[in-house]
Amino acid sequence: MTDLGRVTGDDEVLHTSTRRRRHRWASLGGAIVAAHVVLAFVAPYLPLQDVSEQHSDAVLQGASSAHWFGTDNLGRDVFARTLWGGRPSIGLAAASVVLAALLGFLIGTFAAIAGGGVDKVMMRVNDVLLAVPSLLVLLLVASFIGREPLVLIVTLAVMYAPPIARLVRTASLNVLTRDFVVAARLRGASRWELVVGEVLPNIRGVVLTEVAMQFTWILLAFSSLSFLGLGASPPTPEWGLMIAESRTYMSITAWPVAAPVVMLATLVLGVNSLVDRNGVDGAT
């Protein structure tokens, strides 16, 4: 189906070479993301050093055969902590983005189908939420309500659902005016059948792209929160927290900061390159 060409970008005019380049780029992205996800899952089963064991005789050391990425300010193994460090962030970001996608989809399709005043009101509320700086809200929530994973997941989902909702609405409106939808309506399909049977399959690609983008934003937001001391709690190995804990000692050894930075950066880059392809192919 190419009905959504207008929404997703006109892939018809792309040159074949550009496409091929994008594919290669996307495969690399896919491989990076897959590696991250696999590592996050298997870290507990790898023969790594204990992430919380402290060595008072080996503090802030550089890379060595005993500690591949050196040690941090409490003499803990940076390699093991870096591999474990993705688990809280990726897990929490994934849970938040699923919830955000669900919320965004429900709000977006509901607004599109309802139309009129309801649509207007819902989208204005959505705009207001879009205008609020999400990190600020997160800081307030973490300070005053709590920093339990569930609280953070719900807050992140609510803060990152609006862009998805807006996109779902636009894409749905586009689909709803198509002949086959009109035909389905005439057949007597219910609203729910329209959404599930007609709208969802047609907007899937573009929405997935948006959801993946929001995943990287949520990942960075949670890491920022940890960096600011309000996300993951010590001694949990978590990338943002590791950067915060070790930045003072960066001039002595860069490993404890560099390793989580590289992990965060590659994951974000990987997701971005992966969805780059989806942005083109998603609609086909």
Place this chain on the structure above:
Amino acid sequence: MDPYDGNRFWPAINMVFDRLIGVDKDFNPIPELATEWSSNADLTEWTLTLREGVKFHDGSEFDSADAVYSIGRMVDPEFDSPVRAVLGIIESAAAPDPQTLVLRLSAPEADLPLLLADYRALMTPEGSAETVGDDPIGTGPFKMEKLDPEGTSRFVANTDYFFGAPKLSAIEIPAIADNTAATQALAGGQVDLLLSIDAKSAAEFSDTSKFTVQNIPSGDWNAIDFRIDQEPFDDPLVRKALRIAVDRQALTDLVLGEGAGVPTCDTPVWSGDPFRWDGDCAQDIEGAKALLKEAGYPDGIDVEVFTSDVEDNMVELVQVYQEQVKPAGIRVTLTMADASGYWDDVWMKEPAFVDSWGQRPAVQVLNEVYRSTATWNPTGQQDPELDAMLDEARSIADPTARAAKYQEIQQYLFENTAIFVPYHKTLVRAMGANVKGIEPIVIDAVRWEKIEVG
């Protein structure tokens, strides 16, 4: 610049003003604005002879009336200066003649000279309460030229200083936002001296001939406090188990950095204090397990400790503690609290929390932290036996007997206290190699007029 105000500008106040009594590097009282002092037999009245011919920066003479005025402000309950916690024992001050000051105390105090050496117990001119904040007139080695706590403040030499004219013509104090920026400023040569840097960052300066790094044992300490009025910390067995399960040397090295602290056996009295008790408190995992079993916790206990990054080392302390007591069956959960509300909402309120204190002489720290009636008694310990021992100690005139009593008190604390004090911090001071005249001694004893930059 008001030295008695909670927001005093330190260390500038110590360049502009002088104390009656100073301290040497071993923390013995030495003359500053007072040249001699003695007490009556029951230690309730002290008479001080003041230095003659001392002039304030505006040319006026310093005499006993200024001293009476200054002490009056320090102990004024309405003004409630932080230094009142130290000198509140002074009931009245009198000036029988311009060179004599008589202090009457509400209770015997053998160590009044040490209390008068507090870094905030500085002498200001009579009637200066309204002006001292912006226009400080002292007797000190430097005069204020420009006050800008958020920019650069400038202090120029007082060539008439009674200990001799300063070797530097001026000292500038720039405001630097954080530790990292401060170390970079020294590395880059923008500043000559950093009074205190993070011990683990000191490695940057210790390997080069361009800098001098001084490690100065100090009396600053951190602690984990357990509220004695809450279960399970009401049980002395549990309290002791929580404290003996730790390898203090390893903890000190990990939290502060190697050589950056002196381990201590739960006494807040630091290694440089003549009244310090040096106990033996090696890690005893089996002992801790046995104590917990005896207290009715054969399967160990769960403890939630609150901390915050409101100050350096406070989060690391709990992380290392958590690891070390694990084998004893003490399962510690670390809870991070918001830094802005830590001292108001968490400290002294939650069942277990991290604490931080600055250096104080034995008499002061023991009375300020452990006495039942103290405002800042962080664990809520109410112990009449301990109070009686504290009363007795301060009324003993003989220094040797007094030291013995204070050591007995510290030993008593090790058996009973709910405050886990693992170390005293070693202050790390860094300066350019061209800076001379700063001895490796606590800042209270540094003579600013002797500093020179080559």
